[in-house]
Amino acid sequence: MNKTGIAYIVSAATLAVAVWLGVSIGTVKVPLSTFWDSSDTTATNILWKIRMPRVILAGLVGASLAIAGAAFQGLLKNPLADPYTLGVSSGASVGAVVTLFFGLSIPMLGAYTLPIFSMVGAAVTMFLVLGFARLVDRSMKMETIILTGIIFGSFLGSVLSLMIALTGEELRQIIGWLLGSVSMRGWKYIVMVLPFVVIGSFILWLNRRELNAMLFGEERAHHLGVNVRRRKFMILIGGSILTGSAVAVSGTIGFVGLVVPHMTRLLWGADHRHLLTLSFFNGATLLIICDLIARTIISPSELPVGVITSFIGAPVFAYIFYRQRRKGAM
Amino acid sequence: MLKVHNLSGGYGKEPVVQHISFEVNKGEILGILGPNGSGKSTLLKIISGILPKQEGTVEIDGQDASVYSQKQFAQKVAVLPQLHAHAFSHTVKETVSLGRYPHQSGLFSTWSKEDERAVQEAMAYTGVTKYEHTAIEILSGGEQQRVFVAQALAQEAPILLLDEPTNHLDIAHQQQLLDTVRSHAVEKGVTVVSVFHDINLASLYCDRLLLMEKGRIAMIGSPLDVVKDSMISSVYEARVKTQPHPELPKPQMTLLPDTMDEMKPFIVTKEQFEVSSKHVSLTADQPLKTLSSAVHNAGMGWYRAFVNRHVDANYNCDDVQAENAAYLEREGFHLTETVGMMTAVTTEHVEIEEFIGEFGSIIIAVTAGVGNAVDVSKTLTRDQKQRIGTINTWVIVNGHLPDEAFIQAMITATEAKTKALQDEKVLDPLTGTIATGTSTDSLLVAATQRGEWLPYAGPITPLGKLVGHGVYECTIRAIRAYKIAKGWTV
Numbered sequence: 037m038n039k040t041g042i043a044y045i046v047s048a049a050t051l052a053v054a055v056w057l058g059v060s061i062g063t064v065k066v067p068l069s070t071f072w073d074s075s076d077t078t079a080t081n082i083l084w085k086i087r088m089p090r091v092i093l094a095g096l097v098g099a100s101l102a103i104a105g106a107a108f109q110g111l112l113k114n115p116l117a118d119p120y121t122l123g124v125s126s127g128a129s130v131g132a133v134v135t136l137f138f139g140l141s142i143p144m145l146g147a148y149t150l151p152i153f154s155m156v157g158a159a160v161t162m163f164l165v166l167g168f169a170r171l172v173d174r175s176m177k178m179e180t181i182i183l184t185g186i187i188f189g190s191f192l193g194s195v196l197s198l199m200i201a202l203t204g205e206e207l208r209q210i211i212g213w214l215l216g217s218v219s220m221r222g223w224k225y226i227v228m229v230l231p232f233v234v235i236g237s238f239i240l241w242l243n244r245r246e247l248n249a250m251l252f253g254e255e256r257a258h259h260l261g262v263n264v265r266r267r268k269f270m271i272l273i274g275g276s277i278l279t280g281s282a283v284a285v286s287g288t289i290g291f292v293g294l295v296v297p298h299m300t301r302l303l304w305g306a307d308h309r310h311l312l313t314l315s316f317f318n319g320a321t322l323l324i325i326c327d328l329i330a331r332t333i334i335s336p337s338e339l340p341v342g343v344i345t346s347f348i349g350a351p352v353f354a355y356i357f358y359r360q361r362r363k364g365a366m
Numbered sequence: 367m368l369k370v371h372n373l374s375g376g377y378g379k380e381p382v383v384q385h386i387s388f389e390v391n392k393g394e395i396l397g398i399l400g401p402n403g404s405g406k407s408t409l410l411k412i413i414s415g416i417l418p419k420q421e422g423t424v425e426i427d428g429q430d431a432s433v434y435s436q437k438q439f440a441q442k443v444a445v446l447p448q449l450h451a452h453a454f455s456h457t458v459k460e461t462v463s464l465g466r467y468p469h470q471s472g473l474f475s476t477w478s479k480e481d482e483r484a485v486q487e488a489m490a491y492t493g494v495t496k497y498e499h500t501a502i503e504i505l506s507g508g509e510q511q512r513v514f515v516a517q518a519l520a521q522e523a524p525i526l527l528l529d530e531p532t533n534h535l536d537i538a539h540q541q542q543l544l545d546t547v548r549s550h551a552v553e554k555g556v557t558v559v560s561v562f563h564d565i566n567l568a569s570l571y572c573d574r575l576l577l578m579e580k581g582r583i584a585m586i587g588s589p590l591d592v593v594k595d596s597m598i599s600s601v602y603e604a605r606v607k608t609q610p611h612p613e614l615p616k617p618q619m620t621l622l623p624d625t626m627d628e629m630k631p632f633i634v635t636k637e638q639f640e641v642s643s644k645h646v647s648l649t650a651d652q653p654l655k656t657l658s659s660a661v662h663n664a665g666m667g668w669y670r671a672f673v674n675r676h677v678d679a680n681y682n683c684d685d686v687q688a689e690n691a692a693y694l695e696r697e698g699f700h701l702t703e704t705v706g707m708m709t710a711v712t713t714e715h716v717e718i719e720e721f722i723g724e725f726g727s728i729i730i731a732v733t734a735g736v737g738n739a740v741d742v743s744k745t746l747t748r749d750q751k752q753r754i755g756t757i758n759t760w761v762i763v764n765g766h767l768p769d770e771a772f773i774q775a776m777i778t779a780t781e782a783k784t785k786a787l788q789d790e791k792v793l794d795p796l797t798g799t800i801a802t803g804t805s806t807d808s809l810l811v812a813a814t815q816r817g818e819w820l821p822y823a824g825p826i827t828p829l830g831k832l833v834g835h836g837v838y839e840c841t842i843r844a845i846r847a848y849k850i851a852k853g854w855t856v
Contacts, residue, residue: 110454242473249464251454255416256447260521261440261468306454 043304047317051095054324058091059083061328063335085222093226094218094327094341095320096233097286098296100278102319105293106300106311107240110247111271112178119279119293122185122272124162126192128283129214131157136210137199150213151228151284158280161188166272176268178254216289216342218327225285232281239274240312243267247308291345292319295353302356322349367392368413368525368557373422375412376581381420382408383581390574392524393555395548397568399592400578401602406561409578410529413559414445426525440468444521446514446528455501458494458513459485465520488520492546508539515546526550528560532567544571566618569593570611577601593617631816633764636720636729645675645697646716646731648762650814653703657772658810661690662706666769671704672810673697674733674758679710707758707808711735715847717840723832725818730836731760734844739787739801741794748796756804757841759783761833763813765820775811775823775833782834783807786841 060066066087070079104119112121119125131154134140142149169176169184196214203210246267249257254264279293296319297311304314326344333339368390376382383405390396400406411417413424415431424431426442434442444465465488466481489495492512497505502513511531518526528547532540548571551558562568568575569589577585577592579601585592598606598619605622632651639648653668663669673694683689686708694706711733718731735756761779784802794801813820823829849855 113454115454245464245467245470248456248460249467251456252461252464258416258436259414259440259445259447260464260517261437263436301454305460306456307460 039304040310043310043314044317047314047321051317051321051324054321054328055091055095058094058324058328059087061332062087089221089223089226090218090327091324093221093229093285094323096226096229097218097282097289098292098319098321098323098326099316100229100233100236100282100319101289101293102296102300102315102322103237103240103312104275104278104282105319106297106308106315107243107247107271107275108293109297110251110308110311111268111275112182113251113253114178114182115298116294117182119275119282120189120288120290121182122162122276122279123165123187123189123192124158124276124279125283125288126189126196127161127164128154128158128280129288130161130192130195131155132213132284132287133196133199133210136206136213137203139206148224148228151225154284155232155280158276158284161192162273162276162280164188166269166276175265181272212340213287215340216287216345217330217338217340218286218323219331219338221285229281229285232277236274236276236278236281237312237316239270239277243271243274244308244312247271247312251306251308287340287342289323289342289345291342291349292323295349296322299353299356367427368559369423369425369428370413371423371425373409373412373419373424375417375419375421376405376408377417381581383412383578386422386583388576388583388586390557390559392557393551394574395551395558395560395572397572397575398559398561398578399565399568399575400584404578404601405581406578407529408581410445410527410559410561414443414527415439437468437471440521440523442523443525443527444518444523446518446526446531448530448533455503457499458497458502458505458516459489459499461502461513462489462494462516462520465517468521484520484522485516488516491519491550492516508535508542511535511539511543512546515543519550524555525557525559528558530561530563533563540567547571565593565598569616569618570614589616593619595619632814633727633817634729634762634814636718639718639729639731641714641716641718643676643712643714645673646713646718646733647674647699648672648731648760652814654762654812655767655772655815656705656810656812657776658705658707658812659808660705660707660810661686661808662694662701663704666772667705669703669705669812671699672707672760672812673699673704674707674709674713674716674731674760676713677708677710679737681708681710705810705812707810709733709735709756709758710737711756711848712851715844715851717844717847719836719840721832721836723828725820725828726764728764728829728832728836729760729762730833730840731762732837732840732844733758734841735848736787736792736801736804736845738805739792739794740803740805741797741799742802744794744797744799757783757807757844759807759809759837759841761809761811761837763811763820763829764816765813765818765829766815767813767820767823767829771820771823771829772811772813774827774830776809778823778825778830778833779809779811779837781825782837783841786838786845790842790845792845 064082066079066083070076070083074080101119108117108119108121109115132150135150135153140149145152165184165188169180173180200210246262249260249262258264297315300311300315300318304310326348327341330339330341330344371387373386374381374384386409398406408417412419462485466484492515494512494516502510532543547558550556574587575589575592576583584601585597593608595606595608606619607622608617608619611618634650649671653670656669657666658664690706691701694701694704713733716731716733720727720729738756759779761775788800792801820829823833825834
C-alpha cells in the first residue's frame with residue numbers, strides 16, 4: 037500500500053468517525069443502532085431532523101473552505117492565502133449583515149432571505165474583484181489579485197464596521213452570525229449549498245494538475261503547456277463559488293481554510309492531485325469535530341463554531357508543524 | 367527545426383528586439399549572446415510565447431507557431447528556465463512528472479506506461495533517480511537545476527530553449543549540465559537554442575552563435591566567426607583578447623584589465639644571471655612571456671625563473687620530469703614559475719652577453735657541447751638514442767612581442783646557431799658532413815612584454831638582427847670553450 041492510498045483511507049476513516057461522533061454525542065445520546073432501527077422515535081427524530089443536517093452542513097462548509105484554501109494557496113503561491121483573501125467572503129458578510137441590519141425578509145424567501153442575499157453579495161463581489169483585477173492588469177498577475185482582494189475586502193470590512201457601529205438590538209445577532217455557526221439550519225440549507233459545493237469542487241479538481249504546474253510560477257506553467265490565464269480564471273471562480281456559498285450559510289468561520297491545507301500538505305505532501313481531495317475530507321472532519329465541541333462544551337448553551345476552530349485548530353497545527361520540522365531537521 | 371523570421375516584440379510599445387531572423391536545424395545548438403539589455407532573454411521569451419510579438423513569425427516544423435494551442439506548443443518546445451524558487455515542496459519525481467503535462471488529456475488522464483518511461487528515462491539521463499522521493503528544496507542548486515533539466519527532457523519535445531541555464535552553478539555543474547544538453551542534442555536530434563552570459567561556455571558548446579546588440583543581430587555564425595577580438599570588444603565595450611582553446615577548435619576570450627601592477631615597466635639585465643657548477647639561472651623581477659622546448663614547463667607561458675642544469679653525460683632516469691622537478695624544488699625554485707633545461711656541458715662555460723639595439727637590449731645565453739653533433743639532412747634512416755641537450759640557447763628580450771615574433775625569433779636564433787656550427791666546422795661524426803646542430807638542442811625565447819613594441823623578429827628587423835648576431839657570437843664562443851675544455855684545440 038503506498039502513501040497516497042493510506043492518506044485516502046485515513047482521511048475517509050477519520051471523517052466517518054467524526055460524523056458518527058457528531059450525530060451521537062449531545063444532551064440526548066443517540067446510539068449507532070438508530071441508523072437502521074427506527075423504533076426509538078425521539079432518537080430517530082434527533083438523528084435525522086437535527087443532528088444529521090447539522091453535521092452534514094458543517095462537513096460541507098468545512099470541506100468547501102478547505103479545498104478553496106488549498107487551491108488559493110497553490111494558485112497564489114502564498115502560504116498565507118485563504119478563501120477570504122479574495123474579499124468574496126466580505127461581500128457575503130455584507131449581504132447577510134444588511135439583511136439583519138434592516139430586518140429584511142422577502143415574502144417569498146422567508147427565512148432564506150439572509151443566505152440568498154449573502155450569496156448575491158458574494159457573487160457581486162466576485163465579479164467586481166475579478167473585473168477590476170482584469171482591468172488593472174490583463175494578465176491578472178498574482179500580486180494584482182491579492183491586492184485587489186485586499187482593496188475590496190477592507191472596503192467591505194469598513195461597511196460592516198459601519199453597520200455594527202450604527203446597530204442597536206440586532207448587535208448580538210450580527211456578531212453571532214459573523215462568528216459563524218451551523219446550528220438550526222436544517223436540510224433546506226444543505227439543498228441550497230450542495231450544488232455550489234459540487235460545482236466549485238469539481239472546477240478546482242479539474243485544475244489539480246495545472247495547480248501543480250503553477251506552483252513553479254506562471255511562466256514555468258506556461259512553458260509546460262498550461263493555458264495560464266484560463267486556468268487561473270477557473271480556479272478563482274471555483275474557489276469563490278465555494279467560499280461565497282459557505283459563508284452565506286454559516287458566516288465567516290475562520291482558520292479551516294487557512295490551516296487544513298497546510299496540515300494536509302505536511303502530512304501527505306503538496307501534490308494537488310491528492311491535496312485537493314484530502315483537504316476536502318479533512319476540512320469536513322475538522323469542522324464537524326469543532327461544531328460538536330461548540331455545542332457540547334458549555335451545554336446547554338452553544339459557542340459559535342468559529343471560536344472553536346481556532347481554539348482547537350491552532351494547537352493541533354502547532355503540534356504537527358513542530359513534529360514535521362523536527363523530523364526534517366534530523 | 368525552428369525558423370524565426372523578421373521577429374520584433376517586447377514589453378512595451380517600443381519593441382525591445384527588432385527584425386530578428388535565423389534558423390536552427392535539427393540537432394544543432396545555437397547560442398544567443400549579448401551584453402545586458404541587448405534583448406537576448408526577451409527574444410527567447412517571445413519565441414516561447416511568454417511575451418507578445420509585434421511583427422514576424424516563429425515557425426516550428428514548417429508550421430506557424432501561433433496556430434498551436436498552449437499544450438500543443440509544449441509538446442513541440444520545452445523550456446529550461448534559470449534556477450528559481452518555489453513555494454511548496456514537491457518531490458523530485460513529482461517535479462519531473464509535470465513535464466508530461468502536455469501529453470496528458472481527458473478528465474481523468476491516467477498516468478500511462480509511456481509517461482512513466484519518459485520520466486524514468488529523463489531522471490536516469492540527468493542522474494537524479496537516486497533522489498526520486500526527496501523534496502527538491504533539500505537538494506543543492508546544481509542538483510535542483512538537474513531536476514528541472516529532467517523535467518524539460520521528460521517533455522520529449524524536439525526543440526529545447528534554455529535561458530542562461532548555468533547561472534549560479536559552479537563549474538563542475540556547468541559542465542555536467544551542458545554536456546547533458548549537448549549529448550541530448552547529438553543523440554536525440556533535439557534542436558537547442560540557449561541564451562548564454564558566458565561567451566567562453568557558449569563558444570565551447572554551441573555549433574553557431576547569435577550575437578545581439580541593442581535588440582538587433584550584430585553577427586550570426588560559427589564560434590570562430592563571432593568570438594573575435596574586434597567583434598566582442600565593440601559589442602560588449604570591453605577590452606578582450608581571444609585565443610584558441612587548448613584542445614578544441616573553439617575560440618576562448620579573456621579580459622584585458624586596464625590597470626594592474628603587472629603592467630609597471632622593468633628590464634632584465636646580465637647581472638641577474640647566476641652561474642655555478644650545478645646550473646646557470648636567471649631570476650627576473652616579474653614573469654616573462656616565454657616560448658621554449660625545455661624539460662620543465664615547456665611551451666608558451668609566463669615564467670620568472672629560468673634554470674639550465676648540469677647533469678652527468680650518462681644521466682639516466684625513468685621519470686626525468688619528476689626528478690628534475692625535485693631538483694628545482696631542492697634548489698629553491700617555485701615550480702609553477704620556473705622553466706628548467708638540462709645540459710651535460712660544464713655550466714661554468716656558459717656564454718652570456720648583453721646586446722644593445724635601438725629599441726633596447728637583449729641578452730643571449732648559450733651552453734654548447736658538440737659531442738653528438740648531427741647533420742639534420744642526413745638523419746632519416748639513422749637509429750640513434752636521444753641524449754641530454756647539448757646546445758641550449760636562451761634569448762631574453764626587453765621588449766613587447768606578438769606571438770609571431772616569438773616564432774620568428776626562434777627561426778632566426780636557430781639559423782644563427784647553424785651558421786656558427788658551420789663556421790666552426792663542426793662535423794657529424796657518422797657522415798663526416800658539416801653538422802647543423804646536435805640531437806637534443808633546446809631553445810628559449812622570453813620577453814618582458816614592456817617597452818618597445820617589436821612586431822617582427824626576422825633576420826633584417828631590428829630585433830632579428832640583434833638575435834642573429836648575438837646567438838652567432840655566443841654559440842661560436844661556447845663551442846670554442848667546449849673544444850678547449852675537451853682538449854681538441856689549444
